[in-house]
Amino acid sequence: MSNPSQGALAKLTPVLTKRWLSPDAWKIGVYERLDGYTALRKAFAAHPDELIQLIKDSGLRGRGGAGFPTGMKWGFIPQNDGKPHYLVVNADEGEPGTCKDLPLMMADPHSLVEGIIIAAYAIRANFAAIYIRGEAMHAARRLRNAVDEAYRRGYLGRNILGSGFDLDLVVHSGAGAYICGEETALLDSLEGYRGQPRLKPPFPATHGLYASPTVVNNVETICSVPYIVLGGAAWWKTMGTEKSPGPKIYSISGRVNNPGQYECSLGVTLRELLDLAGGMQDGHSLRFWTPGGSSTPLLTAEHLDVPMDFESMAAAGTMLGTTAVQIFSDQDCPVYATYRWIEFYHHESCGKCTPCREGNYWMARVLRRILSGAGTHEDLDTLLDACDNLLGRSFCALGDGATSPVTSSLKYFKQDYLDYIEGRKAPMFGAGELVGAH
């Protein structure tokens, strides 16, 4: 294995992943020996408003995809309003390609628990919930164990460490619905309803869980908090870019030699990430990739040197998303990849909004027809027309996200579609499998 270049290695920022190599760091005793729960003690010595200001000063942006400034989100919670406040952690990791939160909760669950206590103290919440996707049973097991340990040591419950602050924390397993990763659908699900998004406004900051002020943050966002409390905002900003500060866990999957989790300074490029991941596999050359999951428009080899931060990705016509970097090669078909993703959105659409429910249903069928060799040129217009009717016309981002693979693959790989339509490429499905496509 050849070594990565010095330039690429310099982009590594082991912060949230620092404890991952320590055996049994998921146990509370080991975590405490590795500076665990020191940030909590430091935070309790500060005023909650000072913690909100600290997070604002750090420039921390949400790690769940949208990149909303975390400190500002916390600051939106009205204080002295006489209502209970809630903190909900979004651990419903399911955006195709995304696989950072599960390993984080497996290796270092107490960093999440500690971050939750600090965040709840800052926004004055006495009840917090971790909504973890149901299928992630192994990670939920670690979390439940960590929460039990934290209660036994007095980090949760009444009068935590003599601070006068009370907090109860529940680990709540979902039941298999991608849509519950959308924060308002998650809240409905947590309240015991179908996981369907709510129209915003009102926002969760004022009408969230049980119609009370609520902060919903991603796992990686909350796990960042203890490090900012310890190292300070200025130190945090030594990593990343001016508008996208800090470290970020990039998840690389697909046709590379060493897929996995690489925590890097925000703004690392794909060229550097590929270098860290041991390069492309033999016989494969980069053809297309997602910067942050299937809901972020595809990029190609011409984007190898675009910094992967929120602004630069937007300027390149895509999004940073969840930094779920899926690498596909010349041996992978962008039309099939798009079809498979649209099948996913079709399956996961909650059915509330007509454009998303019907649009994905029909797009999946049109794509299948194209892959079966029975597509027409008009089908391509139909796909784009469906995307026009989807984008911005549904309550939540699932509908918007579904258009990303379709419009971006048509932008970069229209010839692949035409090859199926004009018979230059062998059909991927037989006509017999085409029931309902026409």
Next chain:
Amino acid sequence: MSDIFTEETRERARAIMARYPAGRERSALLPMLHLVQSVEGYVSPEGMAFCAEMLGITKAQVAAVATFYTMYKRRPVGDWLVSVCTNTMCGVLGGDKAYQALSEHLGVGHDETTEDGRITLEHAECLAACDYAPVMTVNYEFFDKIDADQALGIVKQLENGERPQPTRGPRLCTFKEAELQLAGWSEDRDGAVGEGPAGEPTLAGSRLAERFGVSVPGFDPNTPIARRDDKGAGPGNSVPPAAPKPASDGKPAGDAPTVGKESK
């Protein structure tokens, strides 16, 4: 009400309800449906009636929820629920072939159970393990980096009454036992939470940093937290928060993956 649901199950249902703030017991519905599956292996009409009775809501309200979520099964599931990820990344790297091989071997399709009632097959959407692709799970325990032959081997072990060792989990438990965990009961089997070190993909970046001595300089855990201007301001005297931005500006206040309209 049938007596499938014993006093022990009712006690557990009440314990689930007690986890949530007073008056918000309906939050217990999702875990309670997992509890029902831990008893019956699926959500039956009796199971829905049980939840409705415990929570004081209607059976229709429970049914609306039970039919929404993929993990609530409407027909009895076998002891072993075999889920193969066939989302794009796993599918391209071999998940599609693995699913095909299992479907042919077992003679069942998606969401179907073998005639002896022991194994249920399904294809799953992204299981958040793309760095271990292709993956499959048995009762939600992961088997990483599988190919069609390995998938067949795992299922044949199940058919022989053996319990294959998951890549990152403890010894397999049955579907009903797994559902009790999902209802929120901690795993108390010896070593079940330990389950060994993380796999190489999880640690790939950390190992590079260790090998080449990369760390982030300037970290001082005693860095002071800036104090507020001291004028005796309590938590409530802060400036009223600005209104959250509307979603239409392309910066939703949410964490969900989204496509900002300015990027189009």
